[in-house]
Amino acid sequence: MTTTAPLDAQARTSSPPVSGGGRRSALGRIRTGNGLVFVLPFLLVFGLFMVWPIVQGLWMSLTDRSLALRDTHFVGFDNYTEAFRDPDVWSSLGNTVFFTVISSVPLVLVALAMALLVHSGLAGQWAWRLSFFAPYLLPVTVVTMIWTWLYQPELGMANQLLDTLGMAPVGWLSDESVAMWSVAALTVWWTVGFNFLLYLAALQSLPATFDEAAALDGAGAWRRLWSITLPQLRRTTGLVAMLQILASLKVFDQIYILTKGGPNGSTRPVLEYVYDVGFTGYRLGYASAVSYLFFALIILVPLVQLRLFRRED
Amino acid sequence: MSATAATLRTRRRPPRETAGSPLLLGHGRLPRALAGTALVVLAVLWLLPFVWAVITSVQSEEDVNTTGLSPFKGAFTLDAYQQILERGNVTLWAFNSFLISALVTLITVVVSTLAAYGLSRGTFRGRKALLGVTVAAIMVPPQLLVVPLFDQMTLFNLVDTYAAVILPQVVAPMMVFILKRFFDGIPKELEEAARIDGASELRVFRSIVLPLSRPIVAAVAIFVFIGAWNNFMWPFVVTNDPDLMTLPVGLATVKDAYGIQYAQSMASALLAALPLIVVFLLFQRRIVNSVATTGLGGS
Numbered sequence: 001m002t003t004t005a006p007l008d009a010q011a012r013t014s015s016p017p018v019s020g021g022g023r024r025s026a027l028g029r030i031r032t033g034n035g036l037v038f039v040l041p042f043l044l045v046f047g048l049f050m051v052w053p054i055v056q057g058l059w060m061s062l063t064d065r066s067l068a069l070r071d072t073h074f075v076g077f078d079n080y081t082e083a084f085r086d087p088d089v090w091s092s093l094g095n096t097v098f099f100t101v102i103s104s105v106p107l108v109l110v111a112l113a114m115a116l117l118v119h120s121g122l123a124g125q126w127a128w129r130l131s132f133f134a135p136y137l138l139p140v141t142v143v144t145m146i147w148t149w150l151y152q153p154e155l156g157m158a159n160q161l162l163d164t165l166g167m168a169p170v171g172w173l174s175d176e177s178v179a180m181w182s183v184a185a186l187t188v189w190w191t192v193g194f195n196f197l198l199y200l201a202a203l204q205s206l207p208a209t210f211d212e213a214a215a216l217d218g219a220g221a222w223r224r225l226w227s228i229t230l231p232q233l234r235r236t237t238g239l240v241a242m243l244q245i246l247a248s249l250k251v252f253d254q255i256y257i258l259t260k261g262g263p264n265g266s267t268r269p270v271l272e273y274v275y276d277v278g279f280t281g282y283r284l285g286y287a288s289a290v291s292y293l294f295f296a297l298i299i300l301v302p303l304v305q306l307r308l309f310r311r312e313d
Numbered sequence: 314m315s316a317t318a319a320t321l322r323t324r325r326r327p328p329r330e331t332a333g334s335p336l337l338l339g340h341g342r343l344p345r346a347l348a349g350t351a352l353v354v355l356a357v358l359w360l361l362p363f364v365w366a367v368i369t370s371v372q373s374e375e376d377v378n379t380t381g382l383s384p385f386k387g388a389f390t391l392d393a394y395q396q397i398l399e400r401g402n403v404t405l406w407a408f409n410s411f412l413i414s415a416l417v418t419l420i421t422v423v424v425s426t427l428a429a430y431g432l433s434r435g436t437f438r439g440r441k442a443l444l445g446v447t448v449a450a451i452m453v454p455p456q457l458l459v460v461p462l463f464d465q466m467t468l469f470n471l472v473d474t475y476a477a478v479i480l481p482q483v484v485a486p487m488m489v490f491i492l493k494r495f496f497d498g499i500p501k502e503l504e505e506a507a508r509i510d511g512a513s514e515l516r517v518f519r520s521i522v523l524p525l526s527r528p529i530v531a532a533v534a535i536f537v538f539i540g541a542w543n544n545f546m547w548p549f550v551v552t553n554d555p556d557l558m559t560l561p562v563g564l565a566t567v568k569d570a571y572g573i574q575y576a577q578s579m580a581s582a583l584l585a586a587l588p589l590i591v592v593f594l595l596f597q598r599r600i601v602n603s604v605a606t607t608g609l610g611g612s
Contacts, residue, residue, distance in 0.1 A: 035435020035514065039443065042428030042489065049462065049481040050450055057461035065464075110355075117352045122345075129601065130593070131356040134363075137589040139543045139561040145582040146366045149575050155378065157365050189359065197601060221344045250454050253545040257565045271456050278460045279550065287460050295457050302452070 061288035068282045079289030089290060091265065092273040095180065099255075099269060100248040103184040107244050108237065110188060111195030116225070118196075119203040129200075133193035140190075144257040147186045148173075173259055176266040183255055183267055190254070191247070195240050202236040203229070242305045249298055270294050370394070370579035377576050393580035403581050405556065406563035407588070413478055413548075413559055414541040420483040421537045426530060429492030430518050434504075444493070450486040456546060463550055477551045478559070482541055488533045495529045496522060532603030535596055542589060560585045 061079055065072045083089050118128045135143065150157045151172035159169040172182040206229070214224050252271035255261065261268030261276075268276075270290070278287030369377055373390050397403050431437075432444050462481050463472070471477040503525075504517045512520070523530070542560075549562045558566065564585060593600060 034437040035431040035440075036437035038427045038431025038435065038514075038518075039437075041424045042431075042484075043443070045424060045480070045484050046447075046450070046486070049465075049484050050453070050458070050486075053458040053461035053465060053481075054453065056464060057457065060461060060464065113351075114355060117348050117355070120345075120348045122349055122352060126597070128352060128356060130597070131359045133601075134590060134593065135359065137539065137543075137593050138586050139564075139589075140545045141561040141564040142582040142586045145564065145578050146362050149369065149579060150362060150365065152575070155575070157361075189362065201601075246454075250456055252456060257545075274456075274460070275546075275550075279463075284460055284464060291457050291460065295454065298454060299452065 057288045060285050061292050063285045065285040066282050067284055079286045083290050083293055088273055092268050092270045095267060096249060096269040099180055099184060099251055100245060103187045103248045104244045106188050107192055107195055108241050111192050111199055114196045115199030115203055118200060132196050135190050136193035140253040141257060143190045144254055151182055174263055176263050179259055179263060179267045183258060186254060198240050199236060202233055206232050242302060245301055366579040366583060369575055370583055372576055374574050374576050393576040397577055397581050402563060403584055406558055406560040409558060410542055410560040413475060414538050416479050417482045417541040418534050418538045421485050422534050424483060425485050425488045426492055428489050430496055430522060432493045433496035447486045447489055459546060459550055466551055473552055473554045473557060478548050481547060485537060492533060495526060499525055532599055535600060539589060
């Protein structure tokens with residue numbers, strides 16, 4: 001990297017002491033001269049709160065560490081083999097994947113639609129942006145409190161609307177086959193604003209020339225959308241989709257508050273299972289093993305994405 | 314990146330084509346009307362939960378429990394808000410949230426800008442390795458660390474303290490990376506002049522690099538603050554004492570106690586939502602631009 005040049009130059013020319021002879025000691029030159037002192041605070045917190053827990057978690061996953069007991073024994077890969085045979089791991093993994101599919105698809109498509117509509121240049125840009133992005137700013141608890149009320153069986157808005165339309169009420173959070181869809185709807189409402197902004201930014205930076213040329217050649221609005229704008233957005237879509245899949249796989253907060261994984265475990269994602277096993281069941285070692293297996297799975301997403309993109313290019 | 318700086322500046326004014334542009338929709342009236350209708354429908358759908366919450370919050374619990382779909386039947390009252398403020402725990406949690414988010418933001422911004430500058434201009438051994446490790450750490454989901462971090466906090470005897478909530482949140486490899494890329498784009502000639510004049514590295518950083526980086530540092534600060542304010546899982550795991558809880562954790566933990574009282578539930582939800590809506594209104598352009606230019610803010 002070329003960035004090193006000025007500091008080398010500085011190290012060589014820094015002999016004239018400027019403010020007080022002591023400050024330009026050899027020690028001072030070494031420490032500030034090569035820039036190491038700037039990264040030291042980060043190294044400290046990074047080592048303590050990132051590297052340490054990662055290593056510690058790996059170690060714990062090989063032990064029977066418990067929240068309740070002091071003694072910890074090395075158990076090798078027992079936790080991992082147990083996880084592979086644990087039906088709850090598989091069912092929560094299934095729930096996570098199901099949630100990821102039914103939330104990611106609308107989170108990408110609705111965001112794209114919103115961005116295209118706002119970008120089409122209707123008045124009130126500021127108001128549209130605010131309406132779509134505002135929910136993204138809400139703490140998860142606020143979102144779940146509002147939606148718990150909307151989904152409330154007798155008085156909630158959702159069932160009251162159905163009632164006025166003459167339809168039967170739905171057990172939004174109590175029906176096993178509906179609950180995950182309700183969680184997904186909440187998630188789309190909550191977080192679509194971020195994807196919307198990414199798309200909007202991409203649209204605003206597209207060169208207008210192709211579009212203008214096509215318009216001059218008489219291509220209609222739909223034609224230009226399909227043949228020019230959408231193809232130009234392909235890279236953005238790849239990015240948005242990958243970020244979204246990663247975020248959806250990590251779902252925990254809203255489900256934990258909204259349904260606690262219920263009814264009958266039908267909405268419990270992997271991370272809630274980790275939480276239940278570790279903090280309610282006290283089995284920290286086993287919880288670590290499950291979360292490391294899950295992390296290995298998550299890492300695959302960008303790798304798959306890279307493969308796909310390389311093939312396309 | 315200097316490109317980032319340029320876009321941040323030029324985007325202040327919306328690009329010409331977007332305002333009333335015929336580019337995407339053609340000149341026909343029908344597509345425009347269709348787009349307008351779709352936009353209005355979407356916006357109404359997105360605002361409806363807010364509106365419903367606001368209406369619920371300004372009614373008495375009895376009215377909420379008896380009125381049908383028309384929420385306007387009930388009489389207007391601010392009882393719910395009054396009762397919540399009198400009980401006081403929401404105010405206490407809001408204070409905790411402010412304190413914790415502000416400290417997390419302060420420490421993160423200081424630590425990350427320093428590290429980013431060191432990684433951008435430094436010549437120390439292992440610089441590239443550290444950069445590589447930092448980028449790799451962006452991939453690590455914070456949830457993976459919750460169990461071992463809790464174990465660590467137990468070891469340090471820090472469970473149920475502000476320190477335990479704050480410290481693990483100040484590691485922000487993503488922010489370091491974004492800032493480092495920005496610093497890379499600042500021309501070195503400016504700094505060299507100062508160095509020849511004998512300014513120390515810290516001085517160069519403070520009086521030349523930082524002033525040029527104000528927009529990106531502000532964007533990072535805003536996003537760290539929002540992230541800390543909304544963070545749920547870690548504060549939830551590490552605090553049991555209701556007096557130390559942040560707003561999201563406190564509301565989630567105690568909600569069951571008065572979950573049936575929907576007017577109060579909605580009033581407290583709206584009170585908790587207010588601060589960030591204000592932050593957004595104040596910094597709207599900066600937030601939108603920084604999502605646009607850096608993809609910042611992704612969970």
